[in-house]
Amino acid sequence: xxxxxxxxxxxxxxxxxxxxxxxxxxxxxxxxxxxxxxxxxxxxxxxxxxxxxxxxxxxxxxxxxxxxxxxxxxxxxxxxxxxxxxxxxxxxxxxxxxxxxxxxxxxxxxxxxxxxxxxxxxxxxxxxxxxxxxxxxxxxxxxxxxxxxxxxxxxxxxxxxxxxxxxxxxxxxxxxxxxxxxxxxxxxxxxxxxxxxxxxxxxxxxxxxxxxxxxxxxxxxxxxxxxxxxxxxxxxxxxxxxxxxxxxxxxxxxxxxxxxxxxxxxxxxxxxxxxxxxxxxxxxxxxxxxxxxxxxxxxxxxxxxxxxxxxxxxxxxxxxxxxxxxxxxxxxxxx
Numbered sequence: 001x002x003x004x005x006x007x008x009x010x011x012x013x014x015x016x017x018x019x020x021x022x023x024x025x026x027x028x029x030x031x032x033x034x035x036x037x038x039x040x041x042x043x044x045x046x047x048x049x050x051x052x053x054x055x056x057x058x059x060x061x062x063x064x065x066x067x068x069x070x071x072x073x074x075x076x077x078x079x080x081x082x083x084x085x086x087x088x089x090x091x092x093x094x095x096x097x098x099x100x101x102x103x104x105x106x107x108x109x110x111x112x113x114x115x116x117x118x119x120x121x122x123x124x125x126x127x128x129x130x131x132x133x134x135x136x137x138x139x140x141x142x143x144x145x146x147x148x149x150x151x152x153x154x155x156x157x158x159x160x161x162x163x164x165x166x167x168x169x170x171x172x173x174x175x176x177x178x179x180x181x182x183x184x185x186x187x188x189x190x191x192x193x194x195x196x197x198x199x200x201x202x203x204x205x206x207x208x209x210x211x212x213x214x215x216x217x218x219x220x221x222x223x224x225x226x227x228x229x230x231x232x233x234x235x236x237x238x239x240x241x242x243x244x245x246x247x248x249x250x251x252x253x254x255x256x257x258x259x260x261x262x263x264x265x266x267x268x269x270x271x272x273x274x275x276x277x278x279x280x281x282x283x284x285x286x287x288x289x290x291x292x293x294x295x296x297x298x299x300x301x302x303x304x305x306x307x308x309x310x311x312x313x314x315x316x317x318x319x320x321x322x323x324x325x326x327x328x329x330x331x332x333x334x335x
Contacts, residue, residue: 013032051058054172061092062090062092062093062116062307063095064305065094065095074150077122078094079295082301085303085307104121104123118144133153150162158319161305163195163293165198168275169291172291173186176273179271179334184238184243185216187203199247236262244259245272252280273289276288293324
């Protein structure tokens with residue numbers, strides 16, 4: 001493999017000149033930059049990334065830790081992170097915590113040992129249940145910035161990207177009330193997560209303000225309950241229910257399918273809204289009305305915040321929280 005020294009020798013210039021030319025330094029004339037780049041391309045010269053990271057104390061790599069790679073929203077966030085990181089010359093290393101506190105800790109320890117310049121992550125379910133945050137604080141104290149997205153630890157002083165979970169559910173519930181729905185049930189299988197709790201509070205506020213009914217909540221345990229059986233049993237026993245608002249996509253899809261199977265006319269007699277993606281809506285008949293989270297934008301914003309923190313902002317700069325607004329995409333499961 002050709003080196004900077006060999007390029008410099010053949011061009012009759014210093015190694016420093018070659019290095020600066022390859023990095024588009026204003027100190028080097030245009031003709032020299034052109035000659036250096038043409039020869040480098042001819043020999044397919046590639047910089048030694050290990051040597052560069054040792055010299056600059058930077059890896060140009062971001063560590064990303066997500067709880068579940070099969071979750072469509074998280075996968076789209078990851079796509080947004082990678083797309084934005086690449087624009088700025090960064091690579092990413094992705095670890096999956098599988099909702100495990102221990103795996104999350106292991107991933108941080110593994111990558112914090114000189115492999116990355118900072119982290120973007122969504123907190124594991126077990127971490128939120130146990131309210132464990134010391135591993136995040138330790139990582140930040142080592143000089144590695146963290147940006148959290150979606151599920152965040154509010155007691156950790158770091159930049160965050162979240163969606164308006166409370167307001168989104170509040171506004172979606174109000175839209176069902178405007179349809180004259182009189183018995184709306186909130187269904188969730190993410191009860192232990194910060195986002196699930198915020199969505200339930202948004203629903204409760206809208207219902208209590210309206211005063212037509214008391215809050216009606218069906219909580220599903222993801223690892224223990226048979227989701228379909230529990231939702232079907234609930235709707236069979238509560239025939240006065242005329243709308244479902246779901247905190248997660250699977251609860252929304254199951255509720256819609258169950259309502260159809262029970263002979264309810266959707267949306268004439270029964271409405272359904274859920275936090276879900278476009279692809280979820282495309283797989284239901286009728287198409288599901290969704291609360292869209294704009295996952296790619298979340299990923300792009302998280303990457304931008306981390307790169308700014310790593311490149312420009314002093315460690316003492318105030319942390320920020322960016323709120324990405326959701327939107328209700330009306331389809332055929334609501335009036």
